[in-house]
Amino acid sequence: MPELPEVETIRATLSEHLVGRTILKVDVFYDKIVHGMTPAEFCARLAGQTVRSMGRYGKYLFFQFDAITLVSHLRMEGKYFLKPETEPREKHEHVIFTLVDHDTLRYHDTRKFGTMEIVPRGEERQAAGLRAMGPEPFDPGFDGKYLSGRAGKSRRAVKSWLLDQTVVSGLGNIYVNEVLFLSGLHPETRVCDLKKKDFARLAEASRAVLQKAVDLGGTTIRTYYSSLGVTGRFQNELNVHDRKGLPCPVCGTPVEKIQVGGRGSYYCPRCQRKKG
DNA sequence: AAGGGTGTTGAAAG
DNA sequence: GCTTTCAACACCCT
Numbered sequence: 001m002p003e004l005p006e007v008e009t010i011r012a013t014l015s016e017h018l019v020g021r022t023i024l025k026v027d028v029f030y031d032k033i034v035h036g037m038t039p040a041e042f043c044a045r046l047a048g049q050t051v052r053s054m055g056r057y058g059k060y061l062f063f064q065f066d067a068i069t070l071v072s073h074l075r076m077e078g079k080y081f082l083k084p085e086t087e088p089r090e091k092h093e094h095v096i097f098t099l100v101d102h103d104t105l106r107y108h109d110t111r112k113f114g115t116m117e118i119v120p121r122g123e124e125r126q127a128a129g130l131r132a133m134g135p136e137p138f139d140p141g142f143d144g145k146y147l148s149g150r151a152g153k154s155r156r157a158v159k160s161w162l163l164d165q166t167v168v169s170g171l172g173n174i175y176v177n178e179v180l181f182l183s184g185l186h187p188e189t190r191v192c193d194l195k196k197k198d199f200a201r202l203a204e205a206s207r208a209v210l211q212k213a214v215d216l217g218g219t220t221i222r223t224y225y226s227s228l229g230v231t232g233r234f235q236n237e238l239n240v241h242d243r244k245g246l247p248c249p250v251c252g253t254p255v256e257k258i259q260v261g262g263r264g265s266y267y268c269p270r271c272q273r274k275k276g
Numbered sequence: 277a278a279g280g281g282t283g284t285t286g287a288a289a290g
Numbered sequence: 291g292c293t294t295t296c297a298a299c300a301c302c303c304t
Contacts, residue, residue: 002283032298059284075284077300092300111299113284129285156293165285172283221283241283262295264281 002059002074004136004170005213009232010080011061014105015054017082018063022050022100030094033107035117035128045118046070046097057124058133058169068118071127075113081106132166137206142168144200151191151199158194159187160261162202170210174219177241177266179205186274187258187265193276212237240266 026046028039037045045068055062055069063070072078081093085102095107095116107114119127134150135142150167161167162176171179180187182205185198194202213219218232221242239249244257248268257266 006283073284075298076282077284109299110301111282111284113298115285154292160293163284174283219283261293 002076002078003172003175003213003218004056004059004210005175005216005234006218006232007056007059007061007074008214009218010074011054011056014061014063014080018051018105019053020050021103023047024098024100024102026098027096028094029089029096030112032112033094033109033114033116035115037118042116042118055124057130058136058165059172060124060127060130062124064121067121069121069124071117071119071124071130072107073115073129074109075111075115077111078107078109078114081108129165133169134165134167136169137171137203137210142207143203144196147199147203148194148196151194154191156191157187157260158185158189158191158202159263159265161191162206163261163263168206171206173263174221174238174241175206175209175213178209178239180267180272181240182209184271186272187260187267189274190276240268242266 023046026043028034028043031039034042049065049068051063052066053064055064059073061072061074063072082103082105085098085104089096090108092110093106093108094112097105099105117127124130154161159176159180162171162179163173179202183198183201213234216233216237219234220232221235240255243255243266245254247253248255248271251268251270253268253270255266256269257264259265
């Protein structure tokens with residue numbers, strides 16, 4: 001469940017349940033999840049550690065201990081569940097953290113794309129993938145001027161450009177589709193064809209969409225059940241994403257779907273005309 | 277019923 | 291360099 005609002009919802013929920021609790025042992029059932037060290041060392045480093053806080057940057061989730069941080073990326077389908085130790089391990093539970101009270105935190109990832117890495121606390125930005133991350137839409141300084149500066153003379157499609165986490169952190173396919181709708185921009189518009197006003201709209205729409213989604217607990221598209229009760233409500237607010245053929249909420253024109261950079265892109269052909 | 281698509285990202289190829 | 295494509299993997303729809 002990976003865009004910024006979903007990760008933030010997970011961070012907040014796990015924070016309520018995990019802060020102050022201590023890990024007894026960790027078992028890894030799919031080695032490639034663990035990066036930067038062997039699974040054996042990964043488990044050894046975490047045993048005995050007490051969760052002090054939960055953090056997040058972009059789509060990366062942080063479990064913060066006294067001197068180390070576990071950086072977790074959920075990629076396409078990673079989920080966390082809290083359940084009693086007595087429950088049998090499910091097929092796609094690849095990492096199980098057993099707490100000293102014999103509850104377990106389980107990392108479930110059908111497609112096995114997710115990653116985990118341990119870094120010194122305070123150096124989260126040194127984790128692989130986090131080094132080059134751009135600002136979040138909520139960061140001070142994220143505005144039309146910043147985006148305009150980053151754009152340079154790029155001829156990339158604005159849709160692909162906004163998915164680039166070095167430009168802006170936290171947007172994924174769902175929210176980029178929504179941001180472009182609110183900005184009135186066709187997903188294939190080239191970045192070099194955007195005007196000052198377009199960049200300002202993109203910055204504002206990015207903030208607005210992510211903030212509203214965070215407030216509503218994110219978006220739940222696929223069937224999702226959780227012992228933590230993590231079910232988003234933003235799916236009721238989607239204007240275009242996954243709404244091919246359904247009427248645009250503004251003008252009623254059927255929403256169209258095309259591929260841009262290999263990703264499904266939904267837009268209103270009337271409200272989002274291509275320029276340039 | 278095989279093939280395309282899926283809330284992602286980084287390596288490889290152009 | 292910069293940009294696009296594809297692979298990592300499993301499952302669900304046509």
